[in-house]
Amino acid sequence: MISVTIMGFGNVGRxxxxxFHNASEVDRVQVYNRSKVMHNPEEAVxxxxxxxxxxxxxxxxALPDDHIADxxxxxxxHNGLVAHTSGSVPLTKLSGHNRRAVFYPxxxxxxxxxxxxxAIPICVEAENESDLKMLSKLGQCISTKVVEINSEDRxxxxxxxxxxxxxxNHLYTISEALLNEHSLxxxxxxxxxxxxxxxxxxxxxxxxxxxxxxxxxxxxxxKHMDLLTNDRYRALYTxxxxxxxxxxxxxx
Amino acid sequence: MISVTIMGFGNVGRxxxxxFHNASEVDRVQVYNRSKVMHNPEEAVxxxxxxxxxxxxxxxxALPDDHIADxxxxxxxHNGLVAHTSGSVPLTKLSGHNRRAVFYPxxxxxxxxxxxxxAIPICVEAENESDLKMLSKLGQCISTKVVEINSEDRxxxxxxxxxxxxxxNHLYTISEALLNEHSLxxxxxxxxxxxxxxxxxxxxxxxxxxxxxxxxxxxxxxKHMDLLTNDRYRALYTxxxxxxxxxxxxxx
Numbered sequence: 001m002i003s004v005t006i007m008g009f010g011n012v013g014r015x016x017x018x019x020f021h022n023a024s025e026v027d028r029v030q031v032y033n034r035s036k037v038m039h040n041p042e043e044a045v046x047x048x049x050x051x052x053x054x055x056x057x058x059x060x061x062a063l064p065d066d067h068i069a070d071x072x073x074x075x076x077x078h079n080g081l082v083a084h085t086s087g088s089v090p091l092t093k094l095s096g097h098n099r100r101a102v103f104y105p106x107x108x109x110x111x112x113x114x115x116x117x118x119a120i121p122i123c124v125e126a127e128n129e130s131d132l133k134m135l136s137k138l139g140q141c142i143s144t145k146v147v148e149i150n151s152e153d154r155x156x157x158x159x160x161x162x163x164x165x166x167x168x169n170h171l172y173t174i175s176e177a178l179l180n181e182h183s184l185x186x187x188x189x190x191x192x193x194x195x196x197x198x199x200x201x202x203x204x205x206x207x208x209x210x211x212x213x214x215x216x217x218x219x220x221x222x223k224h225m226d227l228l229t230n231d232r233y234r235a236l237y238t239x240x241x242x243x244x245x246x247x248x249x250x251x252x
Numbered sequence: 253m254i255s256v257t258i259m260g261f262g263n264v265g266r267x268x269x270x271x272f273h274n275a276s277e278v279d280r281v282q283v284y285n286r287s288k289v290m291h292n293p294e295e296a297v298x299x300x301x302x303x304x305x306x307x308x309x310x311x312x313x314a315l316p317d318d319h320i321a322d323x324x325x326x327x328x329x330h331n332g333l334v335a336h337t338s339g340s341v342p343l344t345k346l347s348g349h350n351r352r353a354v355f356y357p358x359x360x361x362x363x364x365x366x367x368x369x370x371a372i373p374i375c376v377e378a379e380n381e382s383d384l385k386m387l388s389k390l391g392q393c394i395s396t397k398v399v400e401i402n403s404e405d406r407x408x409x410x411x412x413x414x415x416x417x418x419x420x421n422h423l424y425t426i427s428e429a430l431l432n433e434h435s436l437x438x439x440x441x442x443x444x445x446x447x448x449x450x451x452x453x454x455x456x457x458x459x460x461x462x463x464x465x466x467x468x469x470x471x472x473x474x475k476h477m478d479l480l481t482n483d484r485y486r487a488l489y490t491x492x493x494x495x496x497x498x499x500x501x502x503x504x
Contacts, residue, residue, distance in 0.1 A: 065472065088472050107444055108462060113454060115447075121440045147440065156434050157441075159476050160427035164441050165448045166463030167492045168420050173457040173499065175412035182408050188373045188399065189409075189416050190453065192359055195367075196417045197449035201442065202365060205425040210360060211418030220317065220340050224411050232495040239491045240419045243484045247425065 001027050002138060003056040007071070009033040009046065011109040012085050013062035017044060019117040023141035029056045050076050058134065060085055060103060061094075069093045081131050083124075087158030090151035091125050101126035103135055104154060105143075108165050117142040123149040123157065174233055206247075213244035253279050254390060255308040259323070261285040261298065263361040264337050265314035269296060271369040275393035281308045302328050310386065312337055312355060313346075321345045333383050335376075339410030342403035343377050353378035355387055356406060357395075360417050369394040375401040375409065426485055458499075465496035 002025060006013050009031050020026045021042065031037075031044045032053060040046060047053065053076065061068055061084040068084045072095040075082065082094055083101035094100040102125040109115060122139035124146060126132040132148065139146035149157065172193065176186040199208050212220035221241055228234045254277060258265050261283050272278045273294065283289075283296045284305065292298060299305065305328065313320055313336040320336045324347040327334065334346060335353035346352040354377040361367060374391035376398060378384040384400065391398035401409065424445065428438040451460050464472040473493055480486045 065469070088475065106440060108447055108451070110451060110455065110460070113451075119443045121443065123440075145440075149436075153434055153436055155475070156430060156479060157436055159479050160430045160436075160441060161444055162463055162476065163423045163427040163430070163488075164445050166461070166465065166496070167423050167488070168445075168448050169452075169457050169461055170492060170496050170499070171415045171419050171423075172452055173461060174495075175415040176457055178408060178412045178415070182405055184401075184405055184409055184412075188358060188375075188397075189412060191371045191373065192413055193416050193420075193449050193452065195360055196420050197445050199360070199362060199365075200421075200424055200445065203362065205421050205428055208362070209418070209421055209425060211414055213418065217317070223340065223407070224414065227408060227411050232498055235491050236415075236419070236495060239487050240422060243426075243488060244418070244422050246484055247422070 001025060002058065002134065003027045003029050004138070005030050005032065005053060005056045005059045006044075006062060007032040007059060008062035009037050009044075010062065010064075011111060012105070013060070015109045015115050015117075016060060016062060016085065016105070018042065018114065019142040020138075023138075026138065026141055027056075029054055050074065053077070055080070057081065058083060058101075058138065059098075065089050069095075072098070081126075081134065083126075083135060087123075087161060088155055090155070091127070092151070099127060099131050101131050101135055102151070102154065103139065104149075106157065106161065118144055121145040121147055123147055123154055125150055125154065171236075174236070178233070209244065209248070211244070213241040214248060216245065253277060254310065254386065255279040255281050256390070257282050257284065257305065257308045257311045258296075258314060259284040259311060260314035261289050261296075262314065262316075263363060264357070265312070267361045267367050267369075268312060268314060268337065268357070270294065270366070271394040275390075278390065278393055279308075281306055302326060305329070307332070309333065310335060310353075310390065311350075317341050321347070324350070333378075333386065335378075335387060339375075339413060340407055342407070343379070344403070351379060351383050353383055353387055354403070354406065355391065356401075358409065358413065370396055373397040373399055375399055375406055377402055377406065423488075426488070430485070461496065461500070463496070465493040466500060468497065 006017050020028050031046045037046050058081045063071055065086050068089050078097045080098045082098040083103040085103055087104050091100050091102050104123040106121045120143050122143045124135040136146050179186050258269050272280050283298045289298050310333045317338050320341050330349045332350045334350040335355040337355055339356050343352050343354050356375040358373045372395050374395045376387040388398050431438050
């Protein structure tokens with residue numbers, strides 16, 4: 001049995017807590033959250049004072065990136081295994097008072113949606129081999145995909161994740177706004193959105209590229225630019241068109 | 253029984269032909285293709301001379317956008333129902349010798365993947381009510397989502413589709429390239445890509461937005477810009493960050 005403490009009960013903390021529910025080898029001892037938790041359907045043992053923390057085998061910090069370093073300095077124990085759960089914060093930002101580690105689930109979590117952790121890659125990093133083993137074991141309790149990744153590579157993974165998650169979502173937002181301007185239903189695009197995401201499981205995105213920029217269809221590009229009145233949308237359309245044309249430039 | 257001819261046997265033509273296979277009310281009489289068709293697993297009746305065309309209730313032009321107008325002028329019959337299948341070509345580009353119409357399946361088709369037409373929106377347009385009815389009926393034979401959309405709105409829909417399909421796919425391409433630079437496996441991002449696409453069926457993309465630009469996390473943005481050495485990627489990162497910050501600006 002591995003005993004764990006979750007510190008921070010926002011999106012990541014809650015999902016992690018819920019995921020460990022089904023792991024028979026994991027004992028979720030306490031949840032620390034500075035402010036009062038209103039929603040606690042699983043009846044987690046929640047404390048709001050660091051002095052009330054009980055010793056456990058591992059502590060997970062699930063706080064905003066900016067708070068991780070300071071918070072780790074404040075922990076009232078030494079030499080415990082402390083893992084943060086962030087994609088972009090290096091391991092070395094954690095206080096050296098404890099055994100530093102990272103346990104980063106590569107997924108975007110929403111408040112109200114239960115997540116199937118099984119397919120989510122868990123990126124683990126630790127300062128010593130035995131901690132890495134324990135974190136890998138904890139990862140394997142909830143996911144089939146546990147990978148060792150150092151802070152430098154994790155930073156690059158997180159950057160790539162910004163492109164496929166944050167930026168992609170912003171494109172969805174823009175297309176919804178474009179359709180709403182003309183009272184067209186965004187639902188019409190959902191099958192296309194799904195297929196675009198599905199397709200890359202069968203073919204590399206490089207090969208899957210289609211569209212006016214890819215085939216250098218200047219007439220359609222101009223027609224689209226005429227339709228776009230918002231400067232932000234025009235800037236994105238132009239930047240993408242240029243980037244796609246340069247990516248495939250040599251084949252034209 | 254409605255008899256149809258498919259003209260052009262590329263991605264769209266093939267998928268349309270295959271989709272009509274299961275429609276008991278549709279008789280696929282001929283396929284016209286200028287060049288010899290090497291792959292014909294369904295044993296379609298393929299002709300390569302327009303003079304061999306037999307009369308049918310409807311003719312579908314599934315050719316590249318640039319060829320539609322000229323091709324429609326060359327058709328050796330008058331007053332037939334001729335529908336093109338393009339998102340961005342106005343109905344009026346078709347020759348006036350025939351009854352002009354549009355039958356646009358809003359999806360991205362790949363060569364080797366069978367598509368479930370059932371969920372694909374079919375956008376129909378015609379010059380007269382009875383043709384619109386026939387096209388709607390044909391659409392309903394293969395899809396549960398048939399919508400009447402005029403050329404102007406279809407153009408906007410197609411523009412929005414470029415954002416969620418072509419541009420999104422280019423973001424996938426960039427993130428794969430970013431990971432390959434560092435020998436990281438693109439598969440790690442696939443669950444996140446899927447969830448990003450799935451999430452908008454539960455919450456609007458506007459509300460789903462997360463990430464450093466959304467929370468104005470200047471430190472992470474700078475870290476990311478330092479990691480990006482390719483000018484194209486930097487241009488996209490900057491344009492997106494600016495657009496996201498402006499979209500949510502008033503809330504900061």
